[in-house]
Amino acid sequence: MSEITGKPAGTPHALLDRRAFVGAALSAPLALPASEALAQAASTDWPARAVTIVEGYPPGGLTDVTSRIVAEHMARTLNASVVVENRPGAATSVAATGVARAQPDGYTLLMGTTTLAINRTLQPNLTPREPDKELAPIGMVFRTAFILHVHPSLPVKTVGELVAHCKANPGKIAFGSPGTGSVSHLCLEIFKAQAGIDILHVPYRGGGGAALDLQAGRIHAVFQGVQEAMAFIQAGNTRGLGVSVKSGVPLFPDLPPIANTVPGFGEVTFWQGLFAPAATPPAIIAKVGDALSKATEDPALRARLAAQGIDVLTGDAAALRAMLASETQRWGDVIRTANIKLE
Known part of the structure; x- marks a missing residue:
């Protein structure tokens, strides 16, 4: 009789082999979905090029000047260029919409202001219609x-x-x-x-x-x-x-x-905060937030802006999210009560 080299399926040996295979598979690291793997890789190398902060006002105004001062300080921490781009129009909606629809890779950010809270009620047809969902808060910048x-x-x-x-x-x-x-x-x-x-x-x-x-x-x-x-x-x-x-x-x-x-x-202020597109990876949000915090905590920056009557704020994403929510409610109530409408 010739030697049988294989083992029939269903024998105890075969069952043991299968169990060993399944065990090995379970003990192996789980592969990330392609989108998450790309996001993780991108956040590790970020920033690999210049970062753009978009703001919705013309050059030379309060928001523009402040954005450029903050960008200058952030660039030092990120070790990359941080440029400010002016996109005025439609009560800052042009800038906000452009960022909300941008690639969520951290290279396009928004210097948002109180108008995000006001537009929700005053001009509900403007986009982004739900800035709290279409934009990711990063941190506070200032109030005046x-x-x-x-x-x-x-x-x-x-x-x-x-x-x-x-x-x-x-x-x-x-x-x-x-x-x-x-x-x-x-x-x-x-x-x-x-x-x-x-x-x-x-x-x-x-x-x-x-x-x-x-x-x-x-x-x-x-x-x-x-x-x-x-x-x-x-x-x-x-x-x-x-x-x-x-x-x-x-x-x-x-x-x-x-x-x-x-x-x-009560109190009324004009405020400014930094946002990113909603789907930006948390690791990138954290890096930007760290650079922003270091900028707003810098004594020279604070003194420079205080001389212009600007209170620099150090607040994280949670603080900015809370500010946007409370201001949206407050200004919505004022607009409805006073029956304010654009002509």
Whole structure:
């Protein structure tokens, strides 16, 4: 009889062989899905080229200047170029939509602002319609308060006197703003409602026109960012009455919080935070967040921006996510209550 070299299927030897094979397979490392493997590899080597921060305002403004200062500091930590690209238009929707639809590889980021929270209610047809889902928060950057200042010809020197003057002249005191639905305008709407006054809102196409008309006496008052109002007040062309934050503004220590006179006013600020496309790998988000934190914690950067009335904020993704959610709710309520609509 010739030797049988194989073992029939189903014999105890064959069963043992199969069990050994299955055991070996289970003990081997599980392979990642292709998309996750690529993301992991990309985050390991990231950044391999320049990173672009997109912002929705023209060059030279507050957001643009701040973005460039922060980008300069982030580049040192990332050891890569970080460039700022201006894409103004559609209440910053052009920039936000472009980033939301960009490749989620960390190379295209958004310097988002308060408009992300306002647009949700004021212009619901603008994209991204759900920034909290279409963008990934990375971290906070800054906030800036507003100063309520008036033309010197107005016979008022305090917020209380302004409220009394408005009540004595219903519908006659003209408040300018950079435009309907701007943070300055919404700040005015809160002031108007909480103080119980009737005023005339004069919207402009940008803050420059409102400030120049205030200086010329063509309007009576404006809520304006600290860094924008500063030159007019210091030159004596306008008179500051109060500030929109309870902590006060170091550059103007003599100006009291508006909430001291109008308790329901609370606080109003214009804020800025860094976002990425929603599907950006967590490892990349962490790297960007680390670079951002180091930038916003830098004493030289903080001092440089404080001189312009800007409060640099150090806050992680969770802080920015919470800020976006609370601001979306707040401004939505203000817009609906005041029945604000774009013409």
